Amino acid sequence: MIPLRYVGRMDKVAASTSEPIFRIDGLTKIYHSGEVEVRALNGVTLELYESEMTVLLGPSGSGKSTFLNIVGGLDQASGGTVFFRDLELTKLSERQLTRYRRDHVGFVFQFYNLIPSLTAWENVALVTEVARKPMKPEDALEVVGLRDRMTHFPAQMSGGEQQRVAIARAIAKQPEVLLCDEPTGALDSKTGILVLEALTRINDELGTTTAIITHNASIQRIAHRVFSFIDGKISATHVNTERLKPHEVSW
C-alpha cells in the first residue's frame, strides 16, 4: 500500500498529509512603546506544513506581520516557542537568526524595494552572488514569467512586474520557505492575480513552503490551508479541499 502522504501528494490535496516544517506553540509578542503595552500576539499555536501554501488572513492590526516576522527570524518572540524542523528559533541569538534567514527564508513584501539603477537581472543577481546554491537570475525570472524583461529597469515595469522581479529575487537562492507579507497589497486585482500565479507556480513546481499574508478574504481560496487572525490570536483554521486557481479569484 502507498503511504497516505504520497497518495495525498499525487491527488494534489497536500493539506494535512505532509510534515510540519514549522511548529509554533503559545507564541506571544508584546511591544512596549512608552507607557503603553501592545500585545501583538497573544498565544498563537499552529503548524505550517512542508510544501503547502498557507494564507494568513485577518484585519489590519491583528498580528499577521508580527507573526511572519518572528517565523522568518526578523524579530524575536516575547514568549512561546517556534521550531523550524529541529531548530528552535526562539532560542537563537540575533546572529544565529541572521544565518537561519539567509540559508532558509525568502521574503516578499508589499513594496518591492528594487534598486532603481539596476536591471531586473542585476536586482536578482545581487542575491545570487552570496547564496549557497543559487538559481541563475535568468531562470528565476523565467519562473515568474519575466525572462524577456531581464534588461529592463524597475521604472520601465508595472507594479505587478516589479513585484514579480522581487519574487524572483526572493526565490533565486532556492529557499525552503517563502514568506510574503501583503504581496498584492499595492496592486490592482488584474496584476495581483499574475503575482499570485507566480507564487502558486513556485509552490507547485519547486515545492517551496509558502505563507501569504492578506487582509483580502477572496485570496484564501488559492491556499491549501488558512489561518485567520483576530486580536493576536487564531480565530479559525480552514483546509481547502478544493483550491481555486488565482485567475478564478476575484476581488
Ligand SMILES: Nc1ncnc2c1ncn2[C@@H]1O[C@H](COP(=O)(O)OP(=O)(O)O)[C@@H](O)[C@H]1O
Ligand atoms: N514595532 C512595533 N511597536 C509597537 N507596536 C507594534 C509594532 N509592530 C506592530 N505593533 C502593533 O502590534 C499589533 C499587530 O501589528 P501587526 O503584526 O503589524 O498586524 P497586521 O500585520 O495584522 O496588520 C498592532 O496593534 C500594531 O500597532
Ligand SMILES: [Mg+2]
Ligand atoms: Mg501587516
